[in-house]
Amino acid sequence: MKSEPDVYSIDDLRRDGTTCWDGVRNYQARNFLRGMRVGDLALFYHSNAKPPGVAGVCRVVREAYPDPTAWDPSDGHYDPRSTPGRPLWDMVDVAFEEAFAAPVPLEALKAEPRLQGMVLLSGKAMRLSVQPVAKQHFDRIVRLGRAG
DNA sequence: GCCAACGTTGGC
């Protein structure tokens, strides 16, 4: 799950404990959100950061439900096609799980042979703010992150 | 700021 740290970082999540992952406005990303189950773990990725990379781990604590920011005209992600009666966009709630000793920079992910084939590194979904991660890739990144 | 790689929109 990607977030720009200037907007919302892993440290913000540590402070808040949990947060609503709102603002997703891409159908494919939304569908991945809908596939999440309570207890699922997710990598928290800092995009548009210096450097970009995986900053930690969060955990799904509430499954997909309507994203109210979509029908708030004052919200930057307002989408008038979504209404309370017919919601178009969903969000999940996630809880802080851990912040890595040192974020794993994108450059390091690219350089790791065992991570080749990750959606994040290549393929159609690489730009999505919510995307799937294979378990072996997830585990490898967590190991790298904990090592610092 | 640039730009590649997408997705979305809307005319036809």
Next chain:
DNA sequence: GCCAACGTTGGC
């Protein structure tokens, strides 16, 4: 259904 124009993402 096609496709041009436009918007977005996000690394660099």
